[in-house]
Amino acid sequence: MEDKKENFYNYYHRHDEAQITYILKGKGTIMVGNIMQSFQSGDIFVLKPNEPHMFDREMEDEEEIGDIHAIHIFVNLERMKRLYHIPDFEIVKEYLLELDTSKMVDRALSESMMHYFTNLMVKTSMPRFTEFLSLLYSLAIHRGDASSLYSGVRSVTYSDKDGARISQVYKYTFDHYNEDITVDQVASIIHMTPTSFCKFFKKHTTKTYISFLNEVRIEKACQILIDNKSEHIAEAAFQAGFNNVVHFNRVFKAITKMSPRKYLAQHSVDM
Numbered sequence: 001m002e003d004k005k006e007n008f009y010n011y012y013h014r015h016d017e018a019q020i021t022y023i024l025k026g027k028g029t030i031m032v033g034n035i036m037q038s039f040q041s042g043d044i045f046v047l048k049p050n051e052p053h054m055f056d057r058e059m060e061d062e063e064e065i066g067d068i069h070a071i072h073i074f075v076n077l078e079r080m081k082r083l084y085h086i087p088d089f090e091i092v093k094e095y096l097l098e099l100d101t102s103k104m105v106d107r108a109l110s111e112s113m114m115h116y117f118t119n120l121m122v123k124t125s126m127p128r129f130t131e132f133l134s135l136l137y138s139l140a141i142h143r144g145d146a147s148s149l150y151s152g153v154r155s156v157t158y159s160d161k162d163g164a165r166i167s168q169v170y171k172y173t174f175d176h177y178n179e180d181i182t183v184d185q186v187a188s189i190i191h192m193t194p195t196s197f198c199k200f201f202k203k204h205t206t207k208t209y210i211s212f213l214n215e216v217r218i219e220k221a222c223q224i225l226i227d228n229k230s231e232h233i234a235e236a237a238f239q240a241g242f243n244n245v246v247h248f249n250r251v252f253k254a255i256t257k258m259s260p261r262k263y264l265a266q267h268s269v270d271m
Helices: 077-083 087-097 107-122 125-141 160-176 183-189 194-205 209-226 233-239 245-256 260-270
Strands: 018-025 028-032 035-039 044-047 053-057 069-075 103-105 146-148
Touching: 018 107, 028 044, 028 209, 035 209, 053 160, 069 107, 069 125, 077 087, 087 125, 103 107, 107 125, 160 183, 160 194, 160 209, 183 194, 183 209, 194 209, 209 233, 209 245, 209 260, 233 245, 233 260, 245 260
Parallel strands: none
Antiparallel strands: 018 044, 018 069, 028 035, 028 053, 044 103, 103 146
8 A cells, every 4th residue: 555645644553464664755753562763764664463553754844744655565464374385485484473573674774675665556466466475575584684663561452442542642742742741631632530541541551641751752852863953952852842951861861871962973973
């Protein structure tokens, strides 16, 4: 499936199929299970079946509307079992059977895989299926060139109703992270008391809402620093929703295990 619009999958959801996504154009943050990861053009994600996830695009100004493009491939693992008996399919079989965590393909490798996705969009019938198998084979032989999107804490199973509530909270947070947000405000969105909401959120995400909000803000601050949109750390802190630089530095170090200045210095080398 090709996605080309203002936002794609900007709601927390899950499905029975595994998902392979190639970001052709755009950037933002992907939420997978309990963790967040920034994405940009050229990134490839392989999401395991029933892994809750959402993509939140970063939009700097109104002129960027529509400036996003991704290709999604949904893989029915039950149907793929029909090919498991083929000897040449063994390496792909092992890869699919071992897909117990979602992954992000290393950026150094993802560019070389782009042609599989673009070919899939123009080919039909058997040539398209052959291209699909070639993509799976490439992912399988390069399985070591991918990082796991797993926090070490198993995602909590929840009903569709609770999932919709979590999605509302996530979307509101991603849309308003740089504003003053209170627990009372967020609780009212899903029609809960603050106390009930805090218990609900902790039960379904294994973290407090404030911890989640801080993670979102630090992820956004990292994007601001890397994109060199701010020459000053204090400015990045304020753009990400922090009102106090000392508090920002403390939270940043707790989450990234380094100071904002060290983080900026490390990534300045790569820019």
